[in-house]
Amino acid sequence: xxxxxxxxxxxxxxxxxxxxxxxxxxxxxxxxxxxxxxxxxxxxxxxxxxxxxxxxxxxxxxxxxxxxxxxxxxxxxxxxxxxxxxxxxxxxxxxxxxxxxxxxxxxxxxxxxxxxxxxxxxxxxxxxxxxxxxxxxxxxxxxxxxxxxxxxxxxxxxxxxxxxxx
Numbered sequence: 001x002x003x004x005x006x007x008x009x010x011x012x013x014x015x016x017x018x019x020x021x022x023x024x025x026x027x028x029x030x031x032x033x034x035x036x037x038x039x040x041x042x043x044x045x046x047x048x049x050x051x052x053x054x055x056x057x058x059x060x061x062x063x064x065x066x067x068x069x070x071x072x073x074x075x076x077x078x079x080x081x082x083x084x085x086x087x088x089x090x091x092x093x094x095x096x097x098x099x100x101x102x103x104x105x106x107x108x109x110x111x112x113x114x115x116x117x118x119x120x121x122x123x124x125x126x127x128x129x130x131x132x133x134x135x136x137x138x139x140x141x142x143x144x145x146x147x148x149x150x151x152x153x154x155x156x157x158x159x160x161x162x163x164x165x166x
Contacts, residue, residue, distance in 0.1 A: 011162040014112040019046040027059025028148035034063040045075040091130035098133040
């Protein structure tokens, strides 16, 4: 389902949070989803905490009131439902078959960005369901980013690709 304004259909970006443990990261994801990306909906799956919670609300500055969200038990069910709606499933993970975020291209109108656990990442069962796996190039000694920071970088680029064709 595309959001249509003045007969122009706007792409949708969904976010699927798989077993993200930190309430602070969840709050940050909400805030970035609202302020910088215009995310349509966030799915909080598995053990990912959901509002209302003081730590989520403190970090999100109330963004959880403006971004639609849903608490879901199983990530794979959310992915399968979105696939039925022809949403492209894009996992953010360092994997053998991932492509650089800089090289990612899509022909679809709607994307779901899947984020994984801060320590373990995304399990193989989720990666197998993804249409594409993307990763953020790393240039320093550290080989990973905080999940909410990685989300901000990835969703901003995905929004550019969907809305501006860059």
